Amino acid sequence: MIALAGTDADTHTAATALAFGDGILGALGQNMAALGLAGRAFVITDERVGERYGDATMAALERAGYRPALRAIAGGETAKSLAGAAKLYSWLADERAERRDTIVALGGGVIGDLAGFVAATYLRGIALVQVPTNVLAQVDSAIGGKTAINLPHGKNLVGAFHPARLTLIDVAFLDSLPLRELRSGWAEVLKTAILFDPPLFELLETAQPHGLERRQLLDVITRCVQWKVKIVKEDPTEKGPRMLLNLGHTIGHAIEAACRYETYLHGEAVAIGLTGATEISRRRGLVDQALAGRIEASLRLDGLPVRFDRTKATPEQVLAAAASDKKAQGARLRWILIRGLGDPEIVTDVPPELVLDVLEWLSEPAA
Numbered sequence: 410m411i412a413l414a415g416t417d418a419d420t421h422t423a424a425t426a427l428a429f430g431d432g433i434l435g436a437l438g439q440n441m442a443a444l445g446l447a448g449r450a451f452v453i454t455d456e457r458v459g460e461r462y463g464d465a466t467m468a469a470l471e472r473a474g475y476r477p478a479l480r481a482i483a484g485g486e487t488a489k490s491l492a493g494a495a496k497l498y499s500w501l502a503d504e505r506a507e508r509r510d511t512i513v514a515l516g517g518g519v520i521g522d523l524a525g526f527v528a529a530t531y532l533r534g535i536a537l538v539q540v541p542t543n544v545l546a547q548v549d550s551a552i553g554g555k556t557a558i559n560l561p562h563g564k565n566l567v568g569a570f571h572p573a574r575l576t577l578i579d580v581a582f583l584d585s586l587p588l589r590e591l592r593s594g595w596a597e598v599l600k601t602a603i604l605f606d607p608p609l610f611e612l613l614e615t616a617q618p619h620g621l622e623r624r625q626l627l628d629v630i631t632r633c634v635q636w637k638v639k640i641v642k643e644d645p646t647e648k649g650p651r652m653l654l655n656l657g658h659t660i661g662h663a664i665e666a667a668c669r670y671e672t673y674l675h676g677e678a679v680a681i682g683l684t685g686a687t688e689i690s691r692r693r694g695l696v697d698q699a700l701a702g703r704i705e706a707s708l709r710l711d712g713l714p715v716r717f718d719r720t721k722a723t724p725e726q727v728l729a730a731a732a733s734d735k736k737a738q739g740a741r742l743r744w745i746l747i748r749g750l751g752d753p754e755i756v757t758d759v760p761p762e763l764v765l766d767v768l769e770w771l772s773e774p775a776a
Contacts, residue, residue, distance in 0.1 A: 438473025544594025
């Protein structure tokens with residue numbers, strides 16, 4: 410099944426085609442050609458994904474008449490760096506890449522962010538195609554045009570808006586995901602349901618991702634993508650309602666940075682952040698304990714952490730890392746809190762003392 414959709418075109422968001430299906434990687438080149446993408450195709454992937462899907466991707470491109478090249482790098486959040494981008498710039502220069510060429514990001518969120526940033530900046534911008542291979546990338550990072558790399562000071566501090574010309578979402582990729590990675594991506598699915606879709610949250614309260622059939626997975630992923638496309642259309646450059654998508658990320662990004670990106674996968678940190686944001690909401694009287702308990706129980710059901718290890722980072726270190734986050738506004742942190750399912754709000758008046766108290770709570774063993 411191929412479904413095409415697009416974001417509104419303006420200076421930041423050229424139309425993006427979305428292809429959904431089960432086993433559609435072989436149609437990658439065909440879809441690219443249908444969009445008028447010409448020149449060469451430069452596939453950027455990580456070593457694990459490249460070993461499994463590199464040949465099939467290259468074959469799909471060759472069948473459509475492309476002359477592809479592939480570069481596989483070591484994966485992990487530390488790859489999203491200035492040094493990592495520089496290596497890819499050198500590869501593209503050695504290959505004599507031109508503005509009419511296309512970069513294909515084949516992988517998860519790290520590859521999508523890094524390859525997207527390189528596409529946004531090499532030769533002042535060349536076409537990008539996203540082929541997300543895990544849940545997190547399919548429902549979140551490969552949609553909406555945000556690209557970024559990390560600095561030692563924090564996550565995603567250097568980046569650009571560079572929408573993909575095509576995002577191809579193939580649920581067949583999920584068969585090969587390690588269980589931990591599948592669960593990690595599910596945190597973004599739950600986040601979307603909490604923000605916008607109470608019926609979806611109610612469905613997911615009793616469903617684990619590894620227990621769903623492909624058809625069910627595709628339905629859930631498609632629903633999440635539709636929500637993200639809707640909000641990106643409303644706010645392509647994250648100046649208003651798109652900020653809501655950062656629910657759980659203020660604490661989540663801070664935990665990742667404070668742990669030097671070595672302890673938690675992104676979705677695991679977001680799961681802890683969702684627990685923290687819900688607890689802040691509860692302590693401010695926005696939600697009751699019953700809803701807070703439901704959200705934490707859903708995360709636990711999916712095997713996600715709801716507390717962080719204070720031997721890896723102290724609450725004070727996490728708070729300091731949060732202060733460097735790009736979501737800070739002036740001297741204040743910007744928080745996404747909830748008043749209920751499907752009822753989020755953006756606030757900047759959460760006292761640091763309350764944040765630290767919740768971080769202390771989050772660093773204790775869960776009951």
